[in-house]
Amino acid sequence: MRRRLSGPVDVTQLVVSGIGLVILLFVVYRLVATLMGGTYGVSTYASQAIFGLAQGGIYALIALGYTLVYGILFMINFAHGEIFMGGTYIAYFVIAAFDRSGFLESNPLLAIVATVATAMTASVILALGLERIAYRPLRRAPRLVPLITAIGASLFLQYAFRGLFGTGVKVYPDTHLHVAGIDILGGRYDIGGMVVRPIYFVVFLMAVTLMLALWILVQKTKMGKAMRAVAEDKDTAALMGIDVDRVVVLTFALGAALAGAAGVMFALYNKQVTHTMGFIPGIKAFTAAVLGGIGNVPGAMLGGFFLGLAESTFPTLLGLDSQLKDVIAFGLLVLVLIFRPTGILGEVLSRKRA
């Protein structure tokens, strides 16, 4: 913290903290005011929280893609949101075909599994193409170069999908899957005046399962060990006989597979698919990754759930317009970067060398 010692930085430090404090005070004030006012009952918050957990699971799954790649290459894969979009978009054609042929109705579980598998495959193919064409030649370029490339790739992918598949909104068909008499995908149930959609629980559980699988992969397998070694020190890892290129490819593939799965889950309750659908979730998932500490796998999960919850409950809690939902995510990002640039669980990675 050498910088703390020089004079002028102290002033900006002060200003920054001041701004942060004002925002915090505002938040606390609105929070107390809303809670005291008691306009909303517990059921409102509960249903928002349930939605928030599902949404948070999606964010967490996408965030893992950012974090994994960042952990190894120290670059922000700006086009990751488009990987998410791409998988979902391609999978739409599969599920729509199932819907037309009646397979979706007769055998929903199999149809959904096939759709998810398609999405994951499509996302992985996109990500590997991206890595091969756009990122690999720039592995050793100055920092800004791969970032600008990623922005270009993101733009390219968005408009490629628009050009290939048209500008219209694609709508995922309604799906129903009955387990123990409950329609866990398409149902809406009224429990004590509160509308509950089981799909949110399904998404949440799926997200947690996938994360657990990833956790085991990274911590317990030989491949995970290689990934961690490359993240630690690329050159030394190479000297130890690890094929760095292969590990990088695997990392991109893993992140993309998670994003593809997240995309189908997202589309199952959000229905609409467009070529721009990846942008906002992508940015938010990045926010989640930073919240948890970028480069840190459990951090991304935590950050994702936290962001999902914050986004769904804060507008009501703070008595804000729900149009300002997106402002909350970006505001959180700025606050975290001011007060704890390393994220909730992060190591000191936001500094220069990282």
Place this chain on the structure above:
Amino acid sequence: MLKRSLRRGALVGGVLVFIALIGAPAAFAREPVVRGVVTLSQLLLAIGALLAGSGAAPATRTRSTGAVVAAGAIAGAVCMLLLALLALLVSAVDLRQVLVNATPQLVDELTLGRGVVTGSTVLVVLGTVLGALGGWSTRLPAAISRSAVLAGAAVVVVGVLRDKGLAIAEAVALGVAVWAVAYGRSRWGSALATRYQRVQRRNSTMVSIVVWIAGLFILLGLPSILGTYGTSVLDLVGLYVLMGLGLNIVVGYAGLLDLGYVAFFTIGAYVTGLLTSPAASTQLGLSFWIAWPLAMVAAAGAGALLGIPVLRMRGDYLAIVTLGFGEIIRILVLSDTFKSVLGGAQGIIEIPGPSIGSFTMMRPQHFYYLILIGVMIVVFVSRRISDSRVGRAWMAIREDEDVAEATGVNLVKYKLLAFAMGASFSGIGGAIFASWVHSVFPNSFTLLVSINILSLVIVGGIGSIPGVILGAFFLVGLPEVLRSFADFRMITFGALLVAMMIARPEGLWPAKSRRRELHLEVAE
């Protein structure tokens, strides 16, 4: 050798199939280049085959000319075969449920309107011939083939710009003229250049004064040459030059990647709207001449304010935070919360044009001069500042923050200054924009504007003033003139950004220092 040809042909063919499926042939079919002979979409295919052919030729000169031609022919044939297969597939199966551009019109374009079977055969034969030509062209002296490329490009550009394309005689004349000039230049150009330099050295002030005055006259006379539409395109280019030079300070000089640059443009435009429009909630109705300095100051203030929290952040974090900031501004402006002041989605209307005495600027020609003055001032400031103490401090920060700080550069001061200066240029742009279109709506200020500006700075050359101007003409002016190209604008930008970063990170017209730096490999 055969493998190389096949691979090259498949690669170019794949790219062409992709281009076909995003709908380019159908759109470009309306663009005749040479009247009655060839349209832009047919040229696209031809260029593909030529590229496949020339790329298939091995770099070494050990092979005989015949082998090179054969390699080119194979690559060209493979490339066109893929397209013929696409045409067959599209005509046999209806893919429109999935691929919106897989239409009968596409088949028509690909098969040159001759029916699927004949057309495909013709296509493949043409591909073979053109590929062979492409392969053979690699054996020509560089001076000849490069001049030919230039001549071809000139014919295409002029042909596309002319509404109905060139007549055959015109096209031939233009092609030959450009080829001759280009060839002459590459043969005898260096001798001429030394000659010119000798003249310039002898009476350097005279020469530069003459050049400057001639340039000034051309700039002043442009609106009367180009007419109203041309001038309004020029105005737009000028606005983007203004903003591009602002972003150039932040990204190019100080090396801080700002993706929320549109925010300052928004602030400049809204401040102007609020101050000058009698219909705005403030009902001030002030003059533009009072409003623009305030808009500039407001934008600069916002720039500095944004700069404070991100001061200690590294490049990529900065990009995301500024992106978030740009979105926050747009959402706030659009939201109902501030609707009473900023007008929400309805924006602010009835913004008057700037007036001098009883004369009010209304037409694009009037704004051209306003924008020209703005651009000239900004170019002047950029030029002077880049060589000043401030500019050198920025470059030091860009190269290495820690070293810069150790040598006594005040990071806080100079970073904030960069943000504020960059933002102020954009604020001026916003002010002029608001009074030019007489209204501001939140939807004019999307992230795409930021990306647009960033693209033109990067394509032109980061840190280079002529580069930014060139970039603005290429990325803003050209798509505006080529209407049929409008749909493919963003996808081209995306591809350009990637391609530039891989092949030519310093841009089309690079700054000298930048060229050196970006070709140095930086180890992690």
